[in-house]
Amino acid sequence: MKKVLIIGGGFAGCAAAHQLSLIGGWDITLVEKAPVLGGGVKTFWHGGHPYTFGPRHFLTQDEKLFNYLNQLVPMRRCQEHEFITYVEKDANFYNFPIHKGDIPRMPDRDKIEQELKEVAGAANARNLEEYWIGSVGESLYNKIVNGYTKKMWGLDSCTELDDFAWSPKGVAIKEGSRACWDEAISAYPIALNGYDEYFDIATEETTVLLNRLITEYDPENKRVFFDNEWHSFDLIVSTVSPDVILGDIHGELPFLGRDFFKIVLPVEYAFPENVYFVYYGGDEPFTRAVEYKKFTNHKSPHTFIGLEIPSDRNKLYPMPIKREIAHAQQYFSDMPEGIISMGRAGSYKYIDIDDIIDQAMAMAQQINEGGLDHPVPLFGEEIEAVAAEMNKN
Template identity: 25%
Template sequence: MKKYDYVIVGAGLYGSVFAHEAKKRGKKCLVIDKRNHIGGNVYCENKDGINIHTYGAHIFHTSDDEIWEYVNNFVTFNRFTNSPIANYKGELYNLPFNMNTFNKLWGVITPEEAKEKIEGQKQVLGGKTPENLEEQAISLVGTDIYEKLIKGYTEKQWGRKCTELPSFIIKRLPVRYTYDNNYFNDKYQGIPVGGYNKLIETLLEGIEVKLSTDFFKIKDEIVAISDKIVFTGMIDEFYDYKFGVLEYRTLRFETEFKETNNYQGNAVINYTDSETPYTRIIEHKHFEFGTGENTFITKEYPKEWEKGDEPYYPVLDEKNSLIYEKYKELSEKEEKVIFGGRLGQYKYYDMHNVIKAAIERIKEEFK
């Protein structure tokens, strides 16, 4: 008889939902995490009453009624709407690209005028099928928007020239011919009242959690005490990189305290020129409509991932996809290990999709 039915490696969204659902079904779970806190990348650090999104902005959005109902069992969400601003050398534009953006760029008033402008600029491609990100972007929004609002930001984000990036990265750029600054098209969006920690704490209520615990240092011990392992870390690390290292882009965060009650007037401002070294500035208090005297901002600097860095964005090119397929094949033969989440499945996951994947896996487990 093993001590635990499931040992869950990683106290992020996937691991916490899985643990909660398994406990509900009478299973004994242990959750371990190498960090000194629960919540994975949605963890918030509270300073001066402001929830600081430690690992970058997380805005919950979904059109899935079931998932929205599910998360609302644990927390109440506020009415935050994601309406980022782009700053290009001091010129401010609304995102996603909409009539406000087009009016500011070209002085156009009607959707018809905006379409005409974009159509005219797309002609530089001479009707060719886009072969890289640059051509794909121009085919969707024309040259002005590409040069001012896409090129610099994308090249900083991915550390590669747009002409070297595959077109599929921006196959679907949100372009709206309405005066609508809401970034997401989803039916529901918001931030948990009191921050994401509240959501994770409620999910993990009554479940044993061990922090600052590195799975790889106690792997044999974990195998000995558990019936099954749910692994949400990097799949290539689990297999000791036997087929090679999967690549990621990572971020470096610089958080600063500011003695002002409102630093930039918006939660997220993207810096789209290539000269500014960071991609965006987040002002955390605006996620929860904070009114305090002071504020905290975070600058995000993207960089190439190296072992030891926090992996954020999988580099989903052909080379990495082929490597991942080999690991996936191995993982499917495991009878005692379940791989889940962004790192376990080498996938760029929005939060609602992570939750959905964990619930679906639970249903599979407890047919």
Template identity: 25%
Template sequence: MKYDYLIVGAGLFGSIFAYEAGKRGKKCLVIDKRSHIAGNIYTNKIEDINVHQYGAHIFHTSNEKVWSYIQQFAKFNRYTNSPVAVYKEELYNLPFNMNTFHQLWKVNSPAQAKEMIQKQIKESGITNPKNLEEQAISLVGKDIYEKLIKGYTQKQWGQSAKELPSFIIKRLPVRFTYDNNYFNDLYQGIPIGGYTQMIEKMLKDSEIRLNTDYFENREELYSLADKIVFTGMIDEFYNYQFGTLEYRSLSFESEVLEEENHQGNAVVNFTEYEIPYTRIIEHKHFEFGTQPKTVITREYPKTWTKGDEPYYPVNNEKNNKMYEQYKELAQKEETVIFGGRLAEYKYYDMHHVIEQALTCIEQEFD
């Protein structure tokens, strides 16, 4: 059978493309090397709880077009992301706001908090930050850096903050209001029933082949369709001819607990370096669950090597330069469309992926 499009990757980008192409009467074959659809937003039911298998995914956007588009596939609840940070048994609210400053310094007014931050910035004497540590201290002072940024960042990147470039932290959002809502976006929530059923609706008119590696079956698959939509790693597509792009990866350790409520919040960050994981996710709180048991997941950052799941592109000068060479090749392709975070070597939130997919659809069809 001949298809109009072979879509490599059943994640958000590929699934939206398949849905929109199907609406226009096109035949799509969607393949994925994993045993499930939905990519990294895959949710799996355990103890009647929708478990975010690849880390917490909280939908948020200020783009009304994106929000109204995604509503056709799921009803969203009113979940608001308000993570808590733990540092040596001390609890702090995130993002940095008046609650955090009161917990740190017992200050009650914005003026007192600003004064304390400015005093610490001045005491640091840093005028030209040379690394991430100096950049962070020059933005928020020593206390916030030491307790809430240093250890977490070093775990996340696998390097000392003194060795990391200052541009990683261009700014640190500081709020002088008592507001624990992590995102500033107008719309926010979790799809009721999880993300997987949302992707199922997008793929309802496509043929799906799971456990299918594009690179192992490249010749056969290539002949099946007029065009390819590729959402995997762009350097792998071109056989790493300019080198291997770098990523940070994650590993997850999940556990079912015989208790109703383990930590009282969906996301708790652990900011001290000595604790190896960066956060614990308690999945039931994303959907206000009242199940008798709970499922928690510890998230461990790790160095990426080929074969690991790539999560965060390391967008330093060397990698960005290498990506531009791959991008140049991609732009010359007439029968291949590249899309999504791996193909574009860019960290995208879900709403960004939807924006990119809809733009791609417009260019391809409209």
């Protein structure tokens, strides 16, 4: 039997293990440095309240991905979900993404309406600022997008962001009865421990080694060093940042992280009905507050709110900057045959749970069809296209 090593037991590593076990013929080992599987999607508990590190709400446009997960971890559809944003200058909350129906409540509505009539469009936008101003005008951009986005990415200006593929926040102004993503399936596991069961089911056929830190990598020979010895494999599926595997040969890839703060409030619900997240674009240190009961359906006379604060203490968000995507591409180009890099850090792309399942399925299909020689992650073509464009300029 051929041997495969999976590095990292987050959603990506577990999904990869599951897909490889479904195709069969592989002796699968998964190495995870933490004491538990699940990475950021693992459910923890605080005062009896279940929560994950940041919301891990399952949103997808692809029914196949929903069905896959739902079959293993029964999901509760929550199509009613809504997000809002606080605008201090207006002393008001509005829908997020921006909704046309909110404009009459805005103090500068006349100016906004005029700007909306005059918007130039975003087709030729070179960066996120031009994109949004071209889509909704300067006032709405400054009111709702600019402060939040700068805070989210730890930047001084949205002109530094020139890759838009990351943004799930809606592409322009929404109309209709709700601002939210009605076109997507919105769901969360029914079980109070969220996705946890998935990690066990997905790795049933896998040798899982927790609390294991790989201290050396020999990608050319598909070997890694842990437990005081070298271990060799026929294939390595890595879900960690590619610079880790290749020893920073092109310099460290930048990421942004988050600190997480937990607050229990003495009320049954804090946010209005159906509101799951509140986004903050002002000078408060946090980007958003999430009321976890809205997802988990946990019953309690109290509610639990998680606050996320941008931080450099962990590596969670690859930067949506073409220069850095091209930087990541240098690593993908150098990745030896037999090493596949996937997951959020492994792809150096802001992807979600549904994308990760999709990647794992595509990866297994590719291997099943006989290809072990594809070192770049799924979405590699996109990344290559960005790199090619960078090289041209």
